[in-house]
Amino acid sequence: MSILVNKNTNVLVQGITGKEGSFHAQKCIEYGTKVVAGVTPFKGKTLFNDSVPVYNTIKEAKKEHKIDATMVFVPAGFAAAGVIEAIESEIPLIVCITEGIPVIDMLNVKAALNCSKSFMIGPNCPGIITADECKIGIMPGFIHKKGRVGVLSRSGTLTYEAVNQLTKAGFGETTCIGIGGDPIIGSPFISFLKMFEQDLETDAVVMIGEIGGTAEEEASEYVKNHMKKPVIGFVAGKTAPAGKRMGHAGAIISGGKGTASDKLKTMEKNGIHIADNPSVIAETVKKALSI
Amino acid sequence: MDIHEYQAKELLNKHGIKTLKSILCFKPEEVYNAYKTLSSSVAAVKAQVHAGGRGKGGGVKIAKSADEAKSIAEKMIGMNLVTAQTGKEGKLVKKVLVEEGASIIKEFYLSLTVDRKNAAIAFVLSAEGGMEIEEVSKNHPEKILTVSVNPLYGLKSYHILEMSLFLGIDKNLFGGFSKLINLLYGAFIAEDMSMLEINPLILTGADEFIPLDAKIILDDNADFRHPNFKDLIDEDEEEPLEVKAKSVGLNYIKLDGNVGCMVNGAGLAMATMDTIKEFGAAPANFLDVGGTADAKRVETAFNILLSDKNVKGIFINIFGGIVKCDMVAEGVVSAAKNIGLKLPVVVRLEGTNADGAAKIIENSGMNFVSAESLADGAKKISKIVNG
Numbered sequence: 269m270s271i272l273v274n275k276n277t278n279v280l281v282q283g284i285t286g287k288e289g290s291f292h293a294q295k296c297i298e299y300g301t302k303v304v305a306g307v308t309p310f311k312g313k314t315l316f317n318d319s320v321p322v323y324n325t326i327k328e329a330k331k332e333h334k335i336d337a338t339m340v341f342v343p344a345g346f347a348a349a350g351v352i353e354a355i356e357s358e359i360p361l362i363v364c365i366t367e368g369i370p371v372i373d374m375l376n377v378k379a380a381l382n383c384s385k386s387f388m389i390g391p392n393c394p395g396i397i398t399a400d401e402c403k404i405g406i407m408p409g410f411i412h413k414k415g416r417v418g419v420l421s422r423s424g425t426l427t428y429e430a431v432n433q434l435t436k437a438g439f440g441e442t443t444c445i446g447i448g449g450d451p452i453i454g455s456p457f458i459s460f461l462k463m464f465e466q467d468l469e470t471d472a473v474v475m476i477g478e479i480g481g482t483a484e485e486e487a488s489e490y491v492k493n494h495m496k497k498p499v500i501g502f503v504a505g506k507t508a509p510a511g512k513r514m515g516h517a518g519a520i521i522s523g524g525k526g527t528a529s530d531k532l533k534t535m536e537k538n539g540i541h542i543a544d545n546p547s548v549i550a551e552t553v554k555k556a557l558s559i
Numbered sequence: 560m561d562i563h564e565y566q567a568k569e570l571l572n573k574h575g576i577k578t579l580k581s582i583l584c585f586k587p588e589e590v591y592n593a594y595k596t597l598s599s600s601v602a603a604v605k606a607q608v609h610a611g612g613r614g615k616g617g618g619v620k621i622a623k624s625a626d627e628a629k630s631i632a633e634k635m636i637g638m639n640l641v642t643a644q645t646g647k648e649g650k651l652v653k654k655v656l657v658e659e660g661a662s663i664i665k666e667f668y669l670s671l672t673v674d675r676k677n678a679a680i681a682f683v684l685s686a687e688g689g690m691e692i693e694e695v696s697k698n699h700p701e702k703i704l705t706v707s708v709n710p711l712y713g714l715k716s717y718h719i720l721e722m723s724l725f726l727g728i729d730k731n732l733f734g735g736f737s738k739l740i741n742l743l744y745g746a747f748i749a750e751d752m753s754m755l756e757i758n759p760l761i762l763t764g765a766d767e768f769i770p771l772d773a774k775i776i777l778d779d780n781a782d783f784r785h786p787n788f789k790d791l792i793d794e795d796e797e798e799p800l801e802v803k804a805k806s807v808g809l810n811y812i813k814l815d816g817n818v819g820c821m822v823n824g825a826g827l828a829m830a831t832m833d834t835i836k837e838f839g840a841a842p843a844n845f846l847d848v849g850g851t852a853d854a855k856r857v858e859t860a861f862n863i864l865l866s867d868k869n870v871k872g873i874f875i876n877i878f879g880g881i882v883k884c885d886m887v888a889e890g891v892v893s894a895a896k897n898i899g900l901k902l903p904v905v906v907r908l909e910g911t912n913a914d915g916a917a918k919i920i921e922n923s924g925m926n927f928v929s930a931e932s933l934a935d936g937a938k939k940i941s942k943i944v945n946g
Contacts, residue, residue, distance in 0.1 A: 295881075345783050370751050370781035371673050372710075378678035379711035408880035408910065423826020425878040429933065432878075432909060449825065451675045451753075478826055481675045504829035507814070507836045508845070511644070515810050515825025515847045517780060518675070522754075523693055528833075545834045546827075547934035 270398035270443045271418070271463040271470075272361060272387070273337060277402050280329055280338040280359065281306045282350050284316050289341030292365070292406050293320070296339070299409040301402050305329040326357040337361035339395065339404045347391060348373035355384045362454065363404045364390035371517070374452035381454060388454025392516065393446035394424045405446065407431075415440015417553060418464040420457055421476035422449050422483075422516070426504060426546060430474055433550035442470045449516030451480070457487035465495050472498045472557055474549060475540070477531060479505035480519045484531040488538035498556035501540040502549060503528045560777050561609040562791045565656045567755075567773035574746035576739065578770055581658035583607070590632035593657040594625040601660035604631045608650040609796040611774065612642035612691070618652065621660075628657060643691075653795055661771070662764035667726055668692055670756040671747045679707040680747060682718070682740070686726050688759030714744045732766060739768045751781030804863045809846065809856075811863055816841025817944050819864035819873040819902075821857070823848050831876045834933055840941035843870045848877075854890035854897075861894055865902070872903045874940040876933060879910030888916035892923040901926065903943045907936035 279296070283289040284306025294317060297303050305323060306316045312324035323329040326338070338359045342350035347366040354362045355377075369377075369391050381388050389396055395405015399412040411428055413435040421427035427446055434441055445460055447453055457475060464470045477484035484503060491499045506528040508514050510521040521527050536542050543552040562570075568578040582593035594602050606618035613619050618640045622628035632655055639649035666688025674681035684704045687695050696703055704725040708714050719737045728736050747755050754776040761771045782788040794802050804811030810825070814832070818840050822828035825847045832842035844867065848860050857875075864870055877887050888908055895904065907930040908916040920929040928943075930936030 344780065368780045370784075371753055371778050372748055372751055372781065375673070375678055375680065375710040379709060383711075406881070410911070411880075421826070423824065425822075425824030425880065426826035426830055428878050428880050429827060429830075429909070451673055452678050476826070478829060483675075486676070502830075504826050504833065506833040507842055508829055508832070509812070509814065512812050514812065514829050514845055519825060519829070545837055545934055545937075546830045547834070547932045 270401065271460065271467050272443065273396055273398050273402040273404060275300070275401040276302070277336045277404075278302050278304045278334055279402075279404055280304065280326065280333070280335045281341065282326070282338055282354065283341035283343070284308055284320070284322060285311050286341055286343070288365075290316065292341065293339070295409070296403050296405075299403040300400070301404060304333045304335065326353050326359070330357055335359055337363060337404055340364040340366060340391075342366060344368035344370075348377050351377050351388065352380055355380050355386045358385050360386060362386050362388040363395050364388065364454065365393060365395055365406055366390070367392040369450065371451055374450060378452055378454070387459075389445060390448040390454060392450045393448035393453075394427060396443065396445045398443045399441050407444070407446070411435055412444065413440040416442065416469060416471040418442050418460070418467070418470040418473040419444035419476075420460050420473060421446050422478050422518070423476055423504065426476055429546050430476060430502075430549045434474070434553065437550035437554065439550065439553060442467060449478075449518050451518040453518075456483050458490045461487060461490055461495060461499070465497055470497065472500060472553055474500045474553060477501065477503045478516065478519050479503070479508050479514065479521050479528050479531075480526040482526070485534045488535040488540050491540055492538035498559070499540050500543060500549065500552045500556050501535045502543045502546060503531045503535070560779050560788070560792065561796070562775055562777060563607045563609065563793065564605065564773055565607055566791050567775040568770070570750055570775060571746060571770060571773060574742055574749065576742045576746065576770065577767070578773070579659050579661055581656050583654060583656055584632065585636070585654050587629045587632040587636065590655060590657055591625045591629040594622065594628040597657065597659045599659035602628055603658045603660070604628055604635060605656045605658060606635055606640050606652040607654045607656055608640055608645070608652055609793070610640070610642050610644040610650055612644050613640065616640050616642035616645075618642065650796070661761060661769065663761045664764055665762040666759035666771075667762075668695070668758050669760045670754065670758070671743060671752070672754050674707050677707050679709055680744070682706045682708070682722060684722050684726060688761070692758065708744070714741060732762070735766065735768055751778045751785060752776065753778045800863060800866055803866070804846075807859050807863070809848065809860060809863060812845040813867065814842050814844050815869075816843045817869050817871040818940050819843045819867065819870040821846050821848055821860050821864065821873065821875045823877050827876065827878060831874065831933060831937070834937040835874065835941060838934070838937045838941040840944050843867055853886075854893045857890050858894035858897055861898055861900060865898070865900075870902065871944045872905070872940050874936055875904060875906045876936060877908050879908060879913070883911045884908040884916035885912040885919060888919040892919060892925065892927075895923075895925050895927075903928070905930050905936045905940040905943070907931070907933060
């Protein structure tokens with residue numbers, strides 16, 4: 269078991285012929301992901317890597333294929349439109365990798381998403397992977413191993429850091445999701461915590477947050493009130509100065525709000541097991557699971 | 560990105576929002592002439608720097624004659640303005656805005672921000688204009704109203720009614736207030752702002768609502784559809800090293816410590832800074848070198864780190880996902896040799912071919928130490944810089 273994606277997930281790639289899109293589509297296929305089709309405007313009726321059919325629009329692709337999920341690599345200026353196209357085409361899962369989408373565009377996407385049948389991960393994220401089954405994203409596949417811990421994160425390489433430890437320590441992972449580093453994202457931590465709580469193979473969840481916003485605080489309230497499984501938390505940015513965007517558009521302390529120490533305080537109060545630095549994430553999982 | 564008050568007001572004017580007449584000046588003589596041109600009985604001389612709290616720091620003064628305006632400007636231009644938001648080093652004032660006076664009946668606080676929690680545009684209002692909103696929010700949360708507007712439905716008249724009732728605005732002034740709120744909402748979206756703060760918004764003796772001050776933050780991600788954004792950048796307001804890093808495509812933020820950090824990924828970069836602090840040293844910077852940490856990029860990054868004279872040692876922390884660690888290691892060594900790097904460097908490479916990478920680092924003949932984990936690396940570099 270896993271959440272959201274597995275070996276039977278049929279995946280579409282939006283922007284499959286672009287530099288990033290083609291590189292990572294190929295890596296996903298190598299990992300075992302069922303990439304059934306791609307979309308790039310004006311590249312319809314061609315084949316990607318001699319095997320995956322490319323269409324001009326999602327509408328065209330849907331006529332020929334059953335699509336469960338789409339991986340969006342459309343450039344930032346057009347990405348919101350690409351996601352809305354996927355929403356209107358009723359694609360159940362939208363994974364948007366693109367970084368740099370204007371906030372105003374994401375507000376519209378989010379409003380459209382709220383009254384749709386789609387579920388969205390990202391943008392500005394590494395994607396989602398169910399170990400040994402399906403990778404929809406840009407994370408290195410080899411560090412993942414099927415196991416018992418779910419991973420959620422607002423970051424990229426920091427997630428790999430956690431996954432690598434979990435794999436090496438023998439816990440392995442069920443599903444890992446980068447939820448995105450932007451101020452407005454498709455789905456918050458809570459949406460996934462709910463799924464992990466119900467997933468039979470997930471025994472614990474690692475949640476990696478960072479400065480900016482209040483998503484960690486809200487998630488920790490949810491953990492306290494609705495979860496039996498242990499949640500292990502880390503928050504990056506204790507030393508980040510106020511008012512500066514730390515790489516990710518959403519990682520900013522504004523008006524004194526969104527500091528790491530506020531987040532950690534609330535998380536700890538709500539029963540989340542805190543890892544003081546990223547090197548002790550696996551160790552903290554071990555302790556939490558042995559309680 | 561932050562912009563100046565005078566630029567913010569120009570943006571508002573572009574969208575039909577009236578502000579007081581004002582003139583930007585760089586020299587005291589210009590201020591003298593500006594006062595004459597405005598022909599107002601009083602004028603404000605306002606320092607143009609990217610920081611709030613200017614009033615308290617002496618960056619906003621009232622003049623009652625052209626001579627007084629000039630003498631204020633003589634002190635203000637060239638001063639290091641220290642406010643609650645500038646840090647103790649302050650900001651050098653290079654230009655001032657001379658603005659006509661107005662009869663103020665009432666002052667309000669008004670801002671528009673992106674409401675992350677509700678994915679909406681939020682208006683924040685208070686009848687306590689001119690105050691620090693953080694303080695009001697802490698001590699008197701009941702004096703603040705937040706109205707979130709769902710972007711799908713847009714701003715409606717009942718939103719504005721709620722705002723005006725809360726602020727105690729007279730019924731016969733509702734039309735003018737409503738017009739202003741609509742224009743602000745439109746400008747916020749059209750210009751891709753991520754924050755618009757008007758503190759204070761004044762009601763004048765002529766029954767007009769006018770932004771007396773305006774602070775705008777623009778969404779950098781939207782610069783592709785706003786060719787004017789690049790003209791609004793004032794490099795004098797930025798940390799020179801950050802400007803330099805940006806020009807070579809690096810995401811760099813200067814901090815106060817002495818451990819230079821080079822990391823791939825923003826989250827890992829922050830976590831690296833935090834871990835260095837945990838082990839008793841202080842990070843000199845945030846630096847995300849991105850996914851392709853090749854020799855050329857590493858060399859560029861070294862040059863930025865070395866421009867900060869506080870740096871006593873460097874910690875490189877790369878998680879090689881798609882890129883292979885031994886290739887990154889070779890890049891690091893060749894970049895370091897190329898620029899004749901003398902400083903001690905701790906290198907931690909994790910991911911594909913990490914073992915081979917560690918050997919390359921250890922056998923480089925440079926002042927390099929290899930580390931097994933983030934914590935191990937942070938511990939080693941802290942020990943080195945702390946002697």
